[in-house]
Amino acid sequence: MPHDRSPARPKAGPVLTYKKAGVDIEAGDDLVERIKPLAAATRIAEVVSDVGGFAGLCAVPKDVDDPVLVSGTDGVGTKLKVAFLTGVHDSIGFDLVGMNVNDVVTCGARPLFFLDYFATGKLDPSVAERVVGSVAKACKESGCALLGGETAELPGMYADGEYELVGFAVGVVARKKIVDGTRVKEGDVALGLASSGLHSNGYSLARKALFDTMHLSIHDRPPELGGQSVGEALLAPTRLYARHVQAVLAAGVDVRAMSHITGGGLPANMPRVLPVGLALRLERRWLHAPIFDLVRSAGVEEIEMRATFNMGVGYVFVVPPGDADRASEALQAMGESAIALGRVVRVPVDVRFEERVQWPE
């Protein structure tokens, strides 16, 4: 812990050793030294350092009344396979932090700290450094401390050059300020934040569509992508919405619900934060990255596209109509144009979960 991932130990020369069994403690020690400054750069005031050889310590902020901890864990799915194929390991950490921290902030929480787990068959410290370095950069951008992590060398568990990457995020919110959707009313407005592409969901389907069905390679630059390669489009890092959420809350907007659009898309993720009997009516179309159209063109029907991918919207705020301008202005002030997606409408209480998002004709 605290990236003290492989304790120092005797380097003896016995008959059968841990190193001979495939676990290279020295490579691990090397990595720890490389990661230290990256993690240190993410420190926030609450981090309690120089303490806790076995764990990461972080104080509960004193300015949060009746604090509730908000936590989540997630990986980045088979987007990893795209990183392996392209050899680009500098952005996957943004996906990892995005998948976790974007979830945590939906409750109105301020991110506090993050931990990562990196596992591989044979440790390549330079790859691991790039991966964990990108985790650290994304933590910094999200305003949370990279408090610790684990690097596991598991001989025989992963194919050569592959790795698993898992994240854990913890945030904090005052109990009275928890955002949970229960106050959403008919007529409330949904404001969306654009996604950068697929983010970190639906890659098994996208890879099957692009590679197996269309026979594209990661290096191909089909005209639909406007100059980007398939690999570049697929690797577009997940956007980090923590600062957007803090800005909207700080502007005093009465945020009634927030949704992170991940696996299952809008139809799966919006109803999670809408009271029964209410639905989101999407009233306009919006731009999305060209990768969505390319995947669709492989023969994925629209209903499956919408039920798998974020379709260009990575995060949604639900606010009262009178607060929509203030929210948009707070976002505009940080260079973000909110998408006026539509409104909350009344539907029969027995309408199917996934039909509580109505698409424009």
Next chain:
Amino acid sequence: MPHDRSPARPKAGPVLTYKKAGVDIEAGDDLVERIKPLAAATRIAEVVSDVGGFAGLCAVPKDVDDPVLVSGTDGVGTKLKVAFLTGVHDSIGFDLVGMNVNDVVTCGARPLFFLDYFATGKLDPSVAERVVGSVAKACKESGCALLGGETAELPGMYADGEYELVGFAVGVVARKKIVDGTRVKEGDVALGLASSGLHSNGYSLARKALFDTMHLSIHDRPPELGGQSVGEALLAPTRLYARHVQAVLAAGVDVRAMSHITGGGLPANMPRVLPVGLALRLERRWLHAPIFDLVRSAGVEEIEMRATFNMGVGYVFVVPPGDADRASEALQAMGESAIALGRVVRVPVDVRFEERVQWPE
């Protein structure tokens, strides 16, 4: 999150679907239903339920003054391979919770909550249920809530029948009650808690020794194991020490340091909590599970054994001599016989890290 691991989504019949791409949402939904009651049984008073579709919520206990959160993440290493070989998936969760929660409590923290990440190539809900069920049981035994988790189906990432398992634990301690080893003094007493076997460290070496060098199989019952099979001995679940720690702290013992003996054994884990210039002198031998001797007999030198395995001691308390009896009695009251390992002695400040544990001749 909250084991809402795969949101409901349309079951359409398109040309190319997520299911055809290897991700079975229905199997995931089935698993969620199986896991719900297991996780519910671990609830503690602080859990905030029916809230947080995207995250797990847990209040900070009000009776902890100036609360500091203590967190850690870890997997169970290649002990997983033994679970795969034996088909026994009912105890690996104890290893996972042990690896994480035993770390967190070394700071004097009370465990609060736990999250698990389970990833596999093709989801077998019955295996996943056994694994996550054992995580839930271990959480309950450690007094922490299983607050959420992620089940990831990653086609092509794992060999058939294999999976990855990662845990994340958060505890809380009053700032003034943080146990960090800084107050350890010459003459303090080290009390050990027995391990059940290898716990979750050194399996790459142990497997190489037993399977590759000694050509044993998991079903073999070598006389050294006294009736146990190799698989049974290797799978002995990691002991959970959270309740022991709470009992000793509740008895008013002045606990000056605690160490969870994991990878690197006593030589790597004791110096992490001893001030520079102090070392632990082990003054006696103690019993350990026969698996250690079997591994050694494959040709692993003693120094490598000690630097890889826990050698029979899973957790160590360092207390002033005057408090040793009280600590032992608190443990005895819960049926645990503490091992009087030895004492803290003075050594030159430049003595090598791993030589700060002195073994009996």
